[in-house]
Amino acid sequence: MNNENMLGFVIKDLSNQVRRAVDRSVFQNLDTCVSGTQGHLIGYLYKQTVCNGRMICQRDIEKEFNIKSSSVTAQLQTMEKNGLIVREAVEGDARCKQIILTEKAVRCHSQIDQKIEAFENRMAEGLTEEEKNAFLEVAKKIKKNLEEEIDRHA
Numbered sequence: 254m255n256n257e258n259m260l261g262f263v264i265k266d267l268s269n270q271v272r273r274a275v276d277r278s279v280f281q282n283l284d285t286c287v288s289g290t291q292g293h294l295i296g297y298l299y300k301q302t303v304c305n306g307r308m309i310c311q312r313d314i315e316k317e318f319n320i321k322s323s324s325v326t327a328q329l330q331t332m333e334k335n336g337l338i339v340r341e342a343v344e345g346d347a348r349c350k351q352i353i354l355t356e357k358a359v360r361c362h363s364q365i366d367q368k369i370e371a372f373e374n375r376m377a378e379g380l381t382e383e384e385k386n387a388f389l390e391v392a393k394k395i396k397k398n399l400e401e402e403i404d405r406h407a
Contacts, residue, residue: 260395271376278375279368285361291332292365293318298338298354299362310349337361 256262276289287295297317301307314325329352332338337358340350354362377385 264395274376275369275372278372279365283361283364283368285335285337285357285364287332287335287337287361287365290328291337292361294328294332295337295354295358295362296365298352299359302352302354303359308343309352310343311352312349314352332358 272289280287280289280292294314297314298309301309301313311322311325311329314320314329315322318325329338329340333340336355339353339355341353343349343351380388
């Protein structure tokens with residue numbers, strides 16, 4: 254079977270292209286230098302803490318992004334060093350430190366949001382609403398199938 258007709262190959266290729274394009278068009282030329290991963294973390298923290306009023310700790314990020322503790326620790330240490338977050342002890346839970354976005358990160362989030370919206374519009378150029386919706390429905394089905402496959406082998 255030709256790789257160009259294999260779902261996994263096409264999805265992986267598309268994912269790589271999206272990541273590279275986002276890194277170039279969204280995360281370059283920001284007032285604050287952040288990586289794509291840090292941008293995703295800022296977006297998640299903004300939505301959870303600023304919009305939803307939740308308290309977020311490192312283990313919440315590990316769960317949400319399905320990444321190892323050591324990887325999250327490294328990202329958070331860099332973000333803290335760069336003035337994007339502060340971590341504060343949580344009363345009654347010595348293992349949890351609440352992660353709080355700084356004003357610098359909130360400004361960065363606003364810039365990222367604007368650039369992502371422009372990127373999304375460019376990415377969808379030439380697609381009808383029906384095509385976009387059909388793509389999203391197919392992607393959701395594939396994601397569900399993959400989650401079931403992962404659970405089956407857990």
